[in-house]
Amino acid sequence: QLKKVKKQKVLLMGKSGSGKSSMRSIIFSNYLARDTRRLGATIDIDLSHVKFLGNLTLNLWDCGGQEAFMENYLSQQRAHVFSNVGVLIYVFDIESRDVERDLATYVNIISALVQYSREAKVFVLIHKMDLIQPMMREDVFESRAGVVRRKTAETIAMVRKQQPELTSPSGGSGGPMMMMGPGPGNYPHHPYHQNQHHPQQQSQNPPSAAPIPQLDTEMQLFATSIWDQSLYKAWASIIHDLVPNLSIIETQLASLGSAICADEILLFERTSFLVVSKWSSPHGDTNPYGDRFERMSNILKSWKHTCSKYTGTPRNAEQFSDFSYKMGANFSMFVTKFTTNTYILVCMPPGEARFNSAKLNVAAARPWFRFLDGPVIAPSSM
């Protein structure tokens, strides 16, 4: 059964200058890394609605990180900011001199989050890793990640102690979010508020029957930089779990892949070029380049820039319709416009006939995937 349009509140937080708006602009507005030098500090909250495929809208809250704003989010705007959050992306600047203070702020944010949106997923990005010598990156990241994990665990344990009702099943009558209600104090009415839906409200089971989840927030850490593909790896993971109907996409990609004897198929969202889904044959899976998915995003995104510069068309416009490459007896591949909201990359064994028939079959498979373009149309087969 296909699910309807999903809206997700995504908080983007971290100290001022840590790189939040830069990342957002690169991923969703097609900025080049060097263009981000022109960004000014974000004042209060910069809200944007990003349509991702036909049936997911990200309400991206880019929260300006200057101290006064941060205090305000934690006090006056607390409920308004931290309620109904699907995902929190917290950004640490690896170059920051005052690590203790950064962590203290982080702890406050996590406390507020678990208080109001205890099922929110948390992604921590240790950012600007390009400023660390390549040889030391892994160590620097691991040690910082360790500290963040520990702090997170401590914070959650502490909140749980202070507010034991959060874990007790008794309060669960109204579903996880209702239970929290509007929170302490009435936050000012905000126009965006009507749009918020918590993902859990769409789960199959009625909320009351669902087991009360652990308070322990699920957390993932990434080392990122706007200067390489690491950014795409982190953001693809962030959106991955938010995409509706993922299992249908995966099944259909797999049938397509086997039908055309491909080695690998990647499905990209057309504007961000984030990998929505991927499939590899057992042979394709032996590819030693584990970072190839984010690399392909990065390569194609910068290729899009090149084309845009050359044609003089807007950066967000469609830039190329078809790209094919045959490397002799080695492999063949093509990247082509697929559905309205997606591009598809197919990598396969060499051979003219195989290549041509794969192209035809991919074109023929478009209708199976039409549901990616909107919530209403059901896939015609399978």
Add this chain to the structure above:
Amino acid sequence: PAGQSPVPQTKGKPRLLLMGQRRSGKSSISSVVFHKLPPQETLFLESTARIQKDSLNSFMDFQVWDFPGQIDIFDNPNFTFDMDAIFGEIGALIWVIDAQDDYLEAVARLNNTILHLQRGYPHINIEVFIHKVDGLSDDYKLDIQRDVTIRIQDELSDQGVENAPVNFHLTSIYNHSIFEAFSKVIQKLIPRLGQLEAMLTNLCRTCRFEKAYLFDVNTKIYIATDNTPEDMASYEICSDYVDVIIDFTEVYGSWKRPDEWRDKVEAAPWKQGIESQIACEWAESGMVLADQQRPIMLREVDRFLALVAIMKEGSYDKMPQVNMNVDVVVKGLIEFFEITKTKATPGVVVGALAGDGGGE
């Protein structure tokens, strides 16, 4: 611009010398152009302490020598350099000036160098890279270029030197300008460049290409183009195209597939060896721009070179015919480089069609 200054053919490999003040960007340039270092990682480069000699095997074998900035080879009390060993087999001297810094001293040293070279090695091309111009406005860039040019010319004419082979380039490692500048420098070292250009001009006419470039794939230096006017935008898109192909190749083409993979590929329903399933043993690629259905194509020529061309709008359906014409030109190019390679071999007399004489 074929044969602007005659290249005396000497034995060995043409040599590019990189000189200039400390921190002017010499090592960054050679790392970015010849070793694919991402530009932002040059921040971690350490100061060069001794002459760094790189040998590059490409369509033409050449060497790049990176000099430490603090050494002045013409004015060194500690020991003297063997000038012939440095300048004897030269291709070009590239002098790097940091445009974001005070450049008076750099210009003075450059003047001194030119005067010395004019005495002993007057055929050496001197290529001045006015470098780190990223972040400078276009007006300011041109002001600097004008200022540097005047300071050098005045000094040279005061010393009675006229028509020294000095050229200027505005460069940055953060964009295509550095590759463009190197392209110009290298092109002057290619014997019979005019003939190469004529081949590409011909190809453009028969295939209705707007622009065609012959690239050295490893460095993204273009070693020839057709005779239509220079166009930075075309160069940029073609050069980025080469980049994309290199990246695709690395990720999907640089590892060995398991044997079962090959068995499967050659099994039914194909029932043919891989080699007979493919149409072309070299890399070939085509891409269509969305705006006007304008295609761009790439074809590998040999291990080092690739032909990249921008086609006219709506000519994608003529690809089979285009491919045939391209095949012919590619054969011609391969012959061309076999001949020039032999010519540059030690002992072969310049200008003589060496045939199969030299070998290596």
